[in-house]
Amino acid sequence: MAKLRVHNIAASLDGYAAGPDQGIDDPLGVGGTRLHEWVFASDYGRRFGGGDAGPAPAGEPSLDDRVLARGDENIGATIMGRNMFGPIRGPWGDEDWRGWWGPEPPYHHEVFVLTHHGHDPISMAGGTTFHFVTEGPEAALEQAFAAAGGADVRIGGGPATIQQYMRAGLVDEINVAIVPLLLGAGERLFANLDGAVDLYECAEMACSDSVTHVLLTRKDG
């Protein structure tokens, strides 16, 4: 059965998955990029970022690279919160915002953006189309599973969107990278979960040189 998965969200030791005050210059919040330096430093991250990754590295991929790559395996659609799509709040207005990712976003499939404000779909190069869902998270999930055609669906983020699906018991697995630093402020990853904290257990934990990868799975999964 197709799964709902969270991958490669990163959280600081004090529990923040994004810095405070997200805006056009700080898509991950102030200081939030510090949570992702391990991604930028990975072979996967260099390719994802559109930079010149150079030749494929010899030998086994690193743990970070393996975990990052796993996040793309068998994913047929993505769901994200509106704040992950862009910095605009309230009505969309006239601005032609098309996401943070440039003309060819790295999704290459249907992406469902949760919002209270309707918007026509936006088709991008490389097979990514952003759909804007105003009917709530269950509707987005249904549409995403339909679009995924039997493959899994990934929740891209941010924290509030992940929490919403975890709280509803709909998430099958959460891959989180614990980054050993203190941010001091921002958006907490594992908060507002109420009783849903008891639904999840650790299935895997492993340290790279930079972070600790934890896989949480639903106990009935």
Add this chain to the structure above:
Amino acid sequence: MAKLRVHNIAASLDGYAAGPDQGIDDPLGVGGTRLHEWVFASDYGRRFGGGDAGPAPAGEPSLDDRVLARGDENIGATIMGRNMFGPIRGPWGDEDWRGWWGPEPPYHHEVFVLTHHGHDPISMAGGTTFHFVTEGPEAALEQAFAAAGGADVRIGGGPATIQQYMRAGLVDEINVAIVPLLLGAGERLFANLDGAVDLYECAEMACSDSVTHVLLTRKDG
């Protein structure tokens, strides 16, 4: 120079170092013992708990055992908050509370308990004496360093006491075990630190089968 150190405090993935509602039946708060199962399961923990540890294990000690043992090395005195000493709030009253640890506490040195309510020192078997300091954390630190006679001082906890010394920039190292589970409520370890978050950086990180050990040190240390 003698250091102020925090050891083997454990925090959940959602950042709690103790469960909520500490009381006589829940010295670590409700659910808080789940944060310490890795200690109970270690050779160190079995000896510390006064149980029959059996013969010393053959071969190298486990990572958990090595980290736990490090917490006792070169420690000459301990500071703790009043809630770590006991469940009593407000004036001490008539109850003859002598700590959670039975007639022979595992400290074997001078222990300084931060409190707003004066109390005569309590001498226990095995060389532990509890002193009650009403003049604040700096006074407790001064007394503890004097008692330690050149050795380091350990902050036992709880979270509010650790935060108080971290916020003042007085802590030299923090050894924390990240336990891969969600508690959902309790006392946060790394909170209320204000600008002090920028004083600390990760010096070591390593996974055992059960937890991830992180050593934070002061950047100017």
